[in-house]
Amino acid sequence: MKLYWAPHTRAFRTLWMMEEAGIPYERELVDINDGSLQTERYRAINPMMKVPALEHGEAKMAESGAICAYVADLAPEANLAPPIGDPARGRYLHWMFFDAACLEAAFVERMAKVEIPSRAAGWGSFDRVMDVVENLISPGPWVLGDRFSAADVMLGSDIWYGIELLKVIKDHPILEDYSARCVARPAFQRAEAIEAEALAAKG
Numbered sequence: 043m044k045l046y047w048a049p050h051t052r053a054f055r056t057l058w059m060m061e062e063a064g065i066p067y068e069r070e071l072v073d074i075n076d077g078s079l080q081t082e083r084y085r086a087i088n089p090m091m092k093v094p095a096l097e098h099g100e101a102k103m104a105e106s107g108a109i110c111a112y113v114a115d116l117a118p119e120a121n122l123a124p125p126i127g128d129p130a131r132g133r134y135l136h137w138m139f140f141d142a143a144c145l146e147a148a149f150v151e152r153m154a155k156v157e158i159p160s161r162a163a164g165w166g167s168f169d170r171v172m173d174v175v176e177n178l179i180s181p182g183p184w185v186l187g188d189r190f191s192a193a194d195v196m197l198g199s200d201i202w203y204g205i206e207l208l209k210v211i212k213d214h215p216i217l218e219d220y221s222a223r224c225v226a227r228p229a230f231q232r233a234e235a236i237e238a239e240a241l242a243a244k245g
């Protein structure tokens with residue numbers, strides 16, 4: 043299984059996911075700024091020509107949420123996704139999809155300083171999304187209560203990104219605590235170390 047990735051991108055969550063799953067994988071570090079993704083070979087994996095992307099035998103796929111869900115299902119022993127038939131799978135899928143559909147969109151709205159009428163915007167509004175996520179992880183500690191899952195990899199990576207890098211989340215102690223719980227996970231730290239090593243090698 044090969045993961046195409048670049049540091050400081052949405053590929054981080056897939057690195058974290060791989061480290062949580064604990065299954066063998068190969069990493070191919072790509073440069074998203076020098077045109078090296080603009081090849082027919084890469085287009086066949088991800089026609090959007092973005093990272094992350096995954097190749098696993100005949101399976102070729104992109105979209106970080108889909109990759110996280112795919113890897114979680116491949117590693118049942120890591121217990122990162124409720125199996126089909128488990129009622130918790132509904133809540134799990136709900137929040138996996140919510141991340142890309144609502145949380146990321148709300149960040150973009152805030153960064154672009156545009157206001158879209160909340161009934162037209164699929165995510166409602168930035169403030170509404172923050173309230174919903176705070177309620178979701180209270181008391182937590184995770185989206186599925188005591189059970190950490192790939193939904194936390196998706197949500198946690200975006201919350202962390204929103205606080206630390208984009209700085210669109212401010213004065214939300216519940217979200218800051220959740221982010222700190224994510225950062226404390228050994229798999230998160232291994233993913234960070236992989237990024238740091240790649241950035242240091244680049245100079």
Ligand SMILES: N[C@@H](CCC(=O)N[C@@H](CS)C(=O)NCC(=O)O)C(=O)O
Pocket residue numbers: 050051052053074091092093094104105106107142
């Ligand atoms: N919806 C996609 C977004 C992927 C994406 O936007 N990747 C960016 C980095 S965060 C990228 O590869 N940009 C390079 C480019 O557009 O050329 C996902 O979640 O995987």
